Amino acid sequence: MISFSEVLKVSVKALMINKMRSCLTTLGIIIGVAAVIAAFAVGRGANKVIDDQIAMFGSNFMFIFTERSAVGSSTPPRYLTVSDAEAIERECSGVEAVAPVVETNLQAVYGSANWTAEVVGSTPGYAAVRDYKIEQGRGLLASDVRAAAKVCVLGRTVANKLFEGEDPVGKIIRLRTVPFLVIGVFETKGQAMGGWDQDDFALVPLTTAQRRLTRNVNTGRVGNIMVKGVSMKALDYLDIQIGDLLRERHRIRPGQPDDFAIRNISQILDARRKATQTMSILLGSIAVISLIVGGIGIMNIMLVSVAERTREIGIRMAVGAKSADIRLQFLIEAVTLSLLGGLIGVMLGMASAHGLAKVMESPPIFGAGVIALSFVFSAMVGIGFGFYPAWRASLLNPIDALKYE
Amino acid sequence: MSLIELTGIRKSFRMGDGELEVLHGIDMRVESGEFIAMMGPSGSGKSTTMNILGCLDTPTSGRYILDGQDVGDLDGDELAMIRNKMIGFVFQGFNLLQRTSALANVEMPMLYSGTRAKERRARAKEVLERMGLGDRMSHDPSQLSGGQQQRVAIARGIVNRAPILMADEPTGNLDSKTSDEIMKLFQELNEKEGITIALVTHEPDVASYSGRIMHFKDGLITSDEPNGRKGAQQRDLIL
Structure with a gap:
């Protein structure tokens, strides 16, 4: 059985041969991961602002103030x-x-x-x-x-x-x-x-x-x-x-305007919370769609790669590669691609979170957990969508693969 | 016990609705250290026989015993292991990995036998030097001549110390002078290292380097005779 680090070397080398293609393939993952990172960072930043506001006013806070315009018009002013x-x-x-x-x-x-x-x-x-x-x-x-x-x-x-x-x-x-x-x-x-x-x-x-x-x-x-x-x-x-x-x-008759106004903290925060939620849902949907599209992109390019390299697979099998060795090679190639996309996506996500934060008026907060989660997501997309092409490659018959032109 | 024992080997391929039988019962015994040549026109079944001998393909019926082991009992992974440890391949089209150095090509079989990187490198270098390619190790196949590429392929075939080397038209893409050199190399590996060699060719000149020639026709062996070796004949003439 071939060692893991050797397969990794072979896979990275294969990706390097088609640099442009590899980068374009990862675009879906890049956008997906960037959206995940941005959604979490902006969401957490906005929640921090909300928490700060609660802390500032006091929890479960409401206050009542005099509505000056109404006080002036009513008699007597209250x-x-x-x-x-x-x-x-x-x-x-x-x-x-x-x-x-x-x-x-x-x-x-x-x-x-x-x-x-x-x-x-x-x-x-x-x-x-x-x-x-x-x-x-x-x-x-x-x-x-x-x-x-x-x-x-x-x-x-x-x-x-x-x-x-x-x-x-x-x-x-x-x-x-x-x-x-x-x-x-x-x-x-x-x-x-x-x-x-x-x-x-x-x-x-x-x-x-x-x-x-x-x-x-x-x-x-x-x-x-x-x-x-x-x-x-x-x-x-x-x-x-x-x-x-x-x-x-204050003896205000029905139909007369109030001479006071009431604000409570949940009203103050609701608007912000809704805006944050909308943004998170939007980014979340972009993330899901992009990751699926990105995964299909990886599957597509891996199928092309397996077809292109049928002869290579035949040669490897002839000198003693087992089905599992071939499967592992292509699977690792797919995962490497998706992790590369994840890495670029994290960087892009951080940059766009800063941009979005300016619009949202809350500084983004990045968590190590979210970044780790993004990599796990990327790897899962790579494994999920890379498995079928890798499995097809491993099922090739050495004779047919060697004769493939 | 012979190294290779084929008994009643038949092989058929599915062609559309029907089946086409290309081997009609091949019997063959090859002893360790022999150098055999399989000859015959195209479609005679010599290449199919070689693929079966090389554990790249399995017969439809018949028994193949390799070094005491019934190959029919083995699954895909076990066959891969046999190819890795016991059999080296040399092809007409060289079948080297492109954009991969000669050294890495020769190291490849050892990747799948789990040899450590250091030893892999050392053994691949040693074998390439023996093939006269000491100064070409970092070259890609595209930077090497046909003869050099075939030497890399031979190096890859013997680097894992396989006792058997299979060569399918190894000189088919080479000029006659280079062919001679390659064939002498095979002869040397056979005589000095005791590697058993099975060669497929349709050129009598190439076959004459072997010690035993089998003729195939229509899926059967029609003749099987010892051969006075070309090298040996020349030595005899000089003496």
């Missing part, structure tokens, strides 16, 4: 209020946490250090809704909100900028000249998409923000209300409940 938030928490099912929020940008000062930070006025629910965890000290308590305490919890970036290594907990900082006691620091969440720093904020009690920092105390008005559902599925149901509740509370 803004979202703290009691709206309380009603949602009290009356809707499927709610895990609710956080009414006012936001403003203020200068924070500690000693000689100062830093302009986003100051968020909210309730203990805020950390739960946005998935922030406490790293040092403690978080906001309901008692802080009730007492309108002048306390704050810092994001990691603000803590670093103001304290530069010093322990911030227990220190006093000033926000618009008002002194605040730092009671805790949040764990870092890092950068979100587009380089936005999620740790660059300070959380204070909603009541304190309203009284000391904004001055909407009379109406209880808030900028928006954030809600965390118990699950992703609960969001759609919550959406309806909250809509009905707020329409009732």
Whole structure:
């Protein structure tokens, strides 16, 4: 029996004799594998973006904001209020946490250090809704909100900028000249998409923000209300409940436009997810069709090759090649062809994934697993479609093969 | 026990609806170390007989015992092994692999016997040097003359130390001077190395190098006689 490395040498040599033909034959495999690689890379890249967005907003996140155009036209204008938030928490099912929020940008000062930070006025629910965890000290308590305490919890970036290594907990900082006691620091969440720093904020009690920092105390008005559902599925149901509740509370008659709007993360992500899915299905179909066409191309060229080299097969058989030796030779030739196509396809796929990623606005992610899988696919196509020609070659009778002109 | 024993060998081919019998019962004994020539017009069955002797083809009926082994009992892979270990072939059209060096052509039979690369190379070189082709090893068949190509083919035939060499019209494509050289080479391999040679030819001149001549006609052996060798005759004349 001939050794594997020897057959490989013979096969590669045979392919080298017809370089152009070999390359053209692999075109189908190249396109197929390239499509597989691109589909996976783009799909995974887009999923990464989705995961990032979920991490950024918080999981099962939804938020309600005032629809300004509608507020202007209705009488009297109804803004979202703290009691709206309380009603949602009290009356809707499927709610895990609710956080009414006012936001403003203020200068924070500690000693000689100062830093302009986003100051968020909210309730203990805020950390739960946005998935922030406490790293040092403690978080906001309901008692802080009730007492309108002048306390704050810092994001990691603000803590670093103001304290530069010093322990911030227990220190006093000033926000618009008002002194605040730092009671805790949040764990870092890092950068979100587009380089936005999620740790660059300070959380204070909603009541304190309203009284000391904004001055909407009379109406209880808030900028928006954030809600965390118990699950992703609960969001759609919550959406309806909250809509009905707020329409009732704001006394909006049927036919009148809402003075608020609700967005949930599944809506935000659905569009992107659909686009990714469409792209993946498209690329996947191209891959399947190309691999089949490529396989048939290989089968075709191998049949031609067997016919052309009938005499060679006869000579090899005359000097002692067994059927299995001949079969192996042509099979390895087919697999070598398809693996070559796979290799070029991987490179082409990576290049086109980068191009597609620009359109999709998500960087491609390449996995070693997908690349390995592509090679396995290529090899399987080679074996699958190379087997018949190889089997035909091995069935030749040495006498007939030797006489073949 | 003879090296080759054919008894009542018949061979027929399917031709359209009917069967055409080309061998009608061949009996033959060949001892180890003989040099036989099979002669006859085309269609006489000499080539078919040689293909059967060479285990390239199987008889329709009859017994073929090669070195004590009944070839009729063997399957395709076992026949391939016999061809690999026991029989070397030399053809009229040389049948070398194109675009493949002389050295690689000679190495080929050893690929299928699983000989290690180093030994393969060494043996192929040694045999090619003995054939006077030491400086042509890296040449492709297209760069070699007919005589040189036939020497490469002979080298390939003996490189696996096969005890039998089969030659089907080995000088058919060569001029008379080159033919003489090739035939002398066969004679030398027969006399010095004891290789048993079976030759098919229709040229009496070529057959005269052998030690025994069989004539074929219409699928039967019509005569089988020892031959005073050409080389031997010449030696006798000189003496």
